Amino acid sequence: MRKSLISVELFGMPRVVAGTRRIETTGSVLAEIFEQTITEAPSLRDHIVDAEGTWLNPGYTFVVDGKFTNDPTQSVTPDSDVLLVSRASGG
Secondary structure: OOOOOEEEEEOOHHHHHHOOOEEEEOOOEHHHHHHHHHHHOHHHHHHHEOOOOOOEOOOEEEEEOOEEEOOOOOEOOOOOOEEEEEOOOOO
């Protein structure tokens, strides 16, 4: 069975570092989406991954269907709007 693709939109520094606006991944929870995003855009590893190499560093967060979350167990579906953004922007 073929897995459905989930589109992860990159904003700000993740977009600059990855050199793309969007990454297509598969998965049913954010932890899987995170791993695939790093695999598809390895240049992100040095910028968004925590010191343990297991999750987002404190400067980044996901937004799923308009809700900011850093919960790796957050469910996602192919219909979910998933964004990867910086937690704070300069100004």
